Structures are given as C-alpha cells and as structure tokens.
Amino acid sequence: MQTSTTPAISLTGAQQNELLRALSREELIELFAHLDLVPLAAGKRLFDAGDLMEYAYFPTNAIISLQYVTEDGGAAEVAVVGREGVAGVAMYEHERANCCAVVQTAGYGYRIKSEILRRAFFGGGALAQQLMRHTSALFAQLAQTVAGVRHGTIEQRLCRWLLERLDRSLSNELKVTQELIANMLGVRRESITCCAGKLQEDGLIEYRRGCVTVVDRSGMERRAGSCYSAS
Known part of the structure; x- marks a missing residue:
C-alpha cells in the first residue's frame, strides 16, 4: 500500500527520469508495464564489478555513483548517474559489470530487467537513440574525469x-x-x-x-x- 512518503507509480512519476521522459507516450506505456518503482537507500550497492547485469535503474531523484574498485579495496569514482539517465545497461546476454554502482544520494528509481530493456533497445525507436546518447555521455564524463585527475x-x-x-x-x-x-x-x-x-x-x-x-x-x-x- 502506498504511503504518504512513497511516490505514486505512474507514467508521470516515470517521466521524472529525463531519459524516460524523452520517449513517446506509446513507447513509455509499453515499457512502463515492466518498470518497478524501488527505493534506493544511500550506500546501497546495485551491482559490483563482475556481477551479471540483471537490472538497469532509471533514477528519479536518487544519484548513483559508478566506481572502479582496486584489488586492495580502494574505490575511485569514474562517472555519476542521476535523473538524466540510467545505470546498469547490458546490451549483451550474460554481460557482466565492469564497475560497481553505489547509491550516493537516497531517493527512488525505476528498475527494469536487463533482458526486457535489451529487447526494447533492439526494437529501435527513441529508446535506442536515447540509450546510445546516454552511453556516449558517460564515455565523455569518464574521459573528463581522467583528464581532471591528470591535469x-x-x-x-x-x-x-x-x-x-x-x-x-x-x-x-x-x-x-x-x-x-x-x-x-x-x-x-x-x-x-x-x-x-x-x-x-x-x-x-x-x-x-x-x-x-x-x-x-x-x-x-x-x-x-x-x-x-x-x-
């Protein structure tokens, strides 16, 4: 049962994520049937490096830190994802994570099974375009992070x-x-x-x-x- 502190599960709620908001109403309705609204508590690990990518997360008001973890347990942030995007996209079956994802700012997000998102991606349309654009933006963010560390x-x-x-x-x-x-x-x-x-x-x-x-x-x-x- 919904409480006063839990956001309602709705198309409008999903559109708090900018990537989902960029989809046509028809595309969003089709995808919405597979989206689960989940609380994302600060410090929660969504996946670790080497894990099978079972879910992708579309934050609404949470912020997710993507981190590279060294053998001695040290961590360095390589990118950050918020309401503009998605964390945990797997374009191939049995794909494993190459970094870990940790919730840095608590909030909510919509979770979807990787296989469903992958099927929707290969179906084309605005979702495929938005996912490719977001992936490109993550690479740019990573490159700028590396440059910042160096210079x-x-x-x-x-x-x-x-x-x-x-x-x-x-x-x-x-x-x-x-x-x-x-x-x-x-x-x-x-x-x-x-x-x-x-x-x-x-x-x-x-x-x-x-x-x-x-x-x-x-x-x-x-x-x-x-x-x-x-x-």
Whole structure:
C-alpha cells in the first residue's frame, strides 16, 4: 500500500527520469508495464564489478555513483548517474559489470530487467537513440574525469564533483561528507577540508557536518574551469 512518503507509480512519476521522459507516450506505456518503482537507500550497492547485469535503474531523484574498485579495496569514482539517465545497461546476454554502482544520494528509481530493456533497445525507436546518447555521455564524463585527475587541481576537481551532484539534485543542498568526497576523488581528507574551507571563505559554499550548500553556482563553475565546462 502506498504511503504518504512513497511516490505514486505512474507514467508521470516515470517521466521524472529525463531519459524516460524523452520517449513517446506509446513507447513509455509499453515499457512502463515492466518498470518497478524501488527505493534506493544511500550506500546501497546495485551491482559490483563482475556481477551479471540483471537490472538497469532509471533514477528519479536518487544519484548513483559508478566506481572502479582496486584489488586492495580502494574505490575511485569514474562517472555519476542521476535523473538524466540510467545505470546498469547490458546490451549483451550474460554481460557482466565492469564497475560497481553505489547509491550516493537516497531517493527512488525505476528498475527494469536487463533482458526486457535489451529487447526494447533492439526494437529501435527513441529508446535506442536515447540509450546510445546516454552511453556516449558517460564515455565523455569518464574521459573528463581522467583528464581532471591528470591535469586538474584538487580544488577544480572538488568543484566539479559538487557541480555534478548539483546538476542531478532537486535543491542546492548536498548531503555529503568530506570523507566520502576524499574517497571518491582519491585524495587525502585534509586536502578536501582545506579546499572546502577556502570555498566557504570566498562565499561559494556553506558547509556544516554532512551537508554542503552551494551558494554561488557561477562562481563554482569558474573555479572548476575546464574540469567542468566541457561536460
């Protein structure tokens, strides 16, 4: 039974995901029969590297971090997916994940079995076009992440990381910790503390434990420079 805190399962609800909203009403109705609205709790692992890709997830207000995990257990974020896209697309039968997906910001999303999404993809139409466009955007995001690690300063990378979440958030308030940011960027927590302090001093963000509020978005974009502007 639906509660006051649980979104209604509806075509309108599914259209909170921008990729699904780009489909024709007929395509969405056909796909909707196979979509399940699921809660996505912060920290939930949707799949790990090497797992069979059983489901794909279309977030509505949740944010999913795609991460590469090293043999010693370290993790580095390679891309992020929010209401603009989908996580876990498998174009081939028995395809396995090449990264892990972790819910970073809690919310909801629509889940669909990979085999059904794959069948719909090969049927052509707007869904196939949107999935290919989204895959291309993920590759571009990955390339920019790599370039940022190689050429960007820690401050630029921090600004970009926050802006990426802001792009996918319904408010300018982000519930994140400095420890999480440091782990995702692969830097020391002290470095993030120093950069966040400078951004706060300059009036770009307000930070309190576990929460960052972006006050001056345009200023953040200028600080991020090419780390963000080409995305």
